[in-house]
Amino acid sequence: MNFLAALIPLAVLGVIGMVLGLTLTFADSYFEVKEDPRIDGVEKLLPNYNCGACGTPGCRAFATAIINGDIKELSKCKPGKADKHFNPILAYLKDHPNPDGTPVDVKI
Secondary structure, eight states, X not given: OOHHHHHHHHHHHXXXXXXXXXXXXXXXXXXXXXXXXXXHHHHHHSOOOOOOTTSSSSHHHHHHHHHHTSOOBGGGSTTOOIIIIIHHHXXXXXXXXXXXXXXXXXXX
């Protein structure tokens, strides 16, 4: 077998790999989704049972709804306790207001 004949497919695959790699790099930066970091903070303070008793698919969705203002009462989280979960969430949200400076409108 000729050495050059084996080198051509390797070169073609290398070029295809580089083109696809550059395409993925561009797509990663172009289609990046920015998420509010406060969602992580609120989610860490929830009980993290992911039970769905609050009406959302899990604790992450509940935290997102709190930050977006869709949920106004923390007591919708059935396994949550006021002293262990809700008061720390209220304190966290007081220290981390909305980007425009307004407080997150949520209560126990």
